[in-house]
Amino acid sequence: MAIREIRKFPDPILLRKCRVVRRIDDDIRKLATDMVETLIDADGVGLAANQVGILKRVIAIHLPEEDPYWLVNPQIIRTEGNREVEEGCLSLPGYVGLVNRSVSVTARALDQNGSKWRITAEEILAQALEHEVDHLNGIMFMDHLLEHERLREVGEEPEQGETHLHDVNYNIQAHHHEGDDDNPELLVAKAKLSEVTPQHSMSELAYDLQEPKEQDPRGETTAK
Ligand SMILES: [Zn+2]
Numbered sequence: 001m002a003i004r005e006i007r008k009f010p011d012p013i014l015l016r017k018c019r020v021v022r023r024i025d026d027d028i029r030k031l032a033t034d035m036v037e038t039l040i041d042a043d044g045v046g047l048a049a050n051q052v053g054i055l056k057r058v059i060a061i062h063l064p065e066e067d068p069y070w071l072v073n074p075q076i077i078r079t080e081g082n083r084e085v086e087e088g089c090l091s092l093p094g095y096v097g098l099v100n101r102s103v104s105v106t107a108r109a110l111d112q113n114g115s116k117w118r119i120t121a122e123e124i125l126a127q128a129l130e131h132e133v134d135h136l137n138g139i140m141f142m143d144h145l146l147e148h149e150r151l152r153e154v155g156e157e158p159e160q161g162e163t164h165l166h167d168v169n170y171n172i173q174a175h176h177h178e179g180d181d182d183n184p185e186l187l188v189a190k191a192k193l194s195e196v197t198p199q200h201s202m203s204e205l206a207y208d209l210q211e212p213k214e215q216d217p218r219g220e221t222t223a224k
Pocket residue numbers: 088089090091131135
């Protein structure tokens with residue numbers, strides 16, 4: 001097993017849709033066990049394969065006080081209810097925001113033995129399954145923000161009447177091609193988080209990212 005680099009927003013791979021896994025082979029098992037190790041190392045609850053740069057429908061889940069596991073081709077087949085929860089993401093470290101999530105989620109997937117897995121989950125598992133399946137579809141939690149003002153830095157209490165959020169400067173490593181892990185290009189990006197509204201898709205956000213002209217990372221993004 002190995003710890004893999006977690007891609008950070010606004011890495012374009014986070015906005016891309018992952019492909020269905022046709023066969024759980026050794027490559028998938030290696031990817032998935034690496035993801036579990038990476039998730040534990042990062043002290044997170046869930047991780048999707050595009051967060052480690054691979055466009056395959058694999059997620060890892062690690063609930064507090066439970067053994068971690070991984071799933072292939074997870075699908076949400078039913079949701080019930082609505083609740084507001086505070087959420088963060090390993091690909092946007094240091095920030096949390098209030099989002100709408102389902103109270104109950106029924107999901108199906110293949111487990112690590114290739115057997116059919118099905119669960120009706122609530123609380124943190126329901127939230128994690130929705131969050132990770134979103135990732136596989138190129139959607140980040142900021143897409144679900146109730147109000148952009150509510151995205152705030154961790155440790156900073158929300159202020160009454162706060163109406164402006166500063167844009168965030170990021171130093172990111174850009175990987176322009178899948179598997180191009182050896183020569184990441186270091187870019188300074190400005191994520192205009194203050195422009196996020198509940199109507200926004202991440203794909204519509206303006207980044208000051210110097211992407212190669214012929215390859216528009218937003219072109220392949222799936223809207224909600
Ligand atoms: Zn995430």
